[in-house]
Amino acid sequence: METNSPTSHSYFSEEDSVEAVVSRMGDKSDARLKTVMASAIRHLHAFIKEVEPTNAEWMTALEFLTRTGQMCNEWRQEWILLSDVLGVSMLVDAINNRKPSGATETTVLGPFHVSGAPRYANGANICLEDKGEPLVVSGRVMDTDGKPVAGALLDVWQANEDGFYDVQQKGIQPDYNLRGIFATDINGRFWFRSIKPRFYPIPNDGPVGQLLEKLGRHPNRPAHIHFIVGAEGYQPVTTHIFAPDCPYLGSDAVFGVKESLIADFRLVDNPTGARELGFSNPFVAVSWDFVLARK
């Protein structure tokens, strides 16, 4: 840290505002942090110069940013939500997943993944309450050459019939409702039972919800199931599969939809199959194959 003498320094001005701030960083600070902050300062000042906020407008912005932090707690991350609804989470995801052609595409993790979900045998039903349309999910995990990947792990989670994850309804939903970890068999196959996902609003009782409302945007995410799929020697994939018939598919509040992630959720009329699955007839089925790229 140094104190510049007054004479060695020109004071802050509107014209040289970026240089005034960027030049203040010390020689010994972390090079990556300096690069990131110099870029942040340049873009932030360009934004301010473009919109020329009044003092009152800038104070309103600072109050919004303050409330966004104050809304966060152990179960709620409003800043991730803000990043999500401004398309930044998907942009960071895109930048970090320029994968070899053929691997399953990625999408946002979202704020509701939890570690330590139960490990189940294939065929288990992850829906621990008596709600929703029965669904069977099956498929394979393959490498980019189309060869099955045995022993791949699939970490699965989704919202319930009312549009909430278990962690949003502690004491209302069973713990670990609609979560589970499955492994592929020797042929790369997995299957499990669940319920058909539904669209739901992102938590919209905070600053981010208020912003969306003021912008004339709805808070809904189209119906989807979350997956993290990984295997030894392969790059893990954080992704969703989406139901094709959801009215919000074209306007996901967090921009997570990709064409290649829209699955075929079929209504199956098969009384014998239903009986074998312990389902009422008809039920819903979806087949989905994941493709992993080698590390």
Next chain:
Amino acid sequence: METNSPTSHSYFSEEDSVEAVVSRMGDKSDARLKTVMASAIRHLHAFIKEVEPTNAEWMTALEFLTRTGQMCNEWRQEWILLSDVLGVSMLVDAINNRKPSGATETTVLGPFHVSGAPRYANGANICLEDKGEPLVVSGRVMDTDGKPVAGALLDVWQANEDGFYDVQQKGIQPDYNLRGIFATDINGRFWFRSIKPRFYPIPNDGPVGQLLEKLGRHPNRPAHIHFIVGAEGYQPVTTHIFAPDCPYLGSDAVFGVKESLIADFRLVDNPTGARELGFSNPFVAVSWDFVLARK
């Protein structure tokens, strides 16, 4: 609010990320908010594309922004501090104060102004504790033609000898220590007694202090006294006067210094004058004239 049908919409992509988000805003939302948010989204995405953060880096950024909000309370506004140390507060100030030539220049308000300071007669001593070098401040308020402005109000505040404002040390400093409101007389003159200001660190036990440290920047503000000067029919001025001999004058942590705001704090050796002021000899004196522009 509308739901776009999937077919009317292309999904999010790295290339078209800005358009994907900006195009989502509804027709009925506030035009100014839309303009500001479109600009914010464009600059934010440009920043992300430039620095290409890893997922872990972006999460670190979101955690920093979260903590910045959570540090705020009734007496602490960490987001204003962040805006200050990134030069944004001064930039907003500069944009909003492109005044007619001749008016006193403005600078940051800072987070420590309070409404309802005591109204004093000229000559009062605003230092309510027995600390610091005695100072007498005197001057005039004039219009841009050099004519005195009678009945102008000067709202004054400063940190104490230990570098803290009264509101930072509730119960330690007397309430309203080193704050007061004075009016100019028929000749536009004012005067009051105080102590010579000292440099002090901005509150640096939070995220903003940690950021400054990582950037190799000191947290200090050069010695100054705050003023808001206003009069009927004139544009009020929020400003400081700075002491010329402060080692941090060239590196104010919040970029508030302007050449035109550096005053001459003279050491006065005058036993009679000191006795009349109730000061020990020698003491410090500063003369300063404020110039207001008509509304």
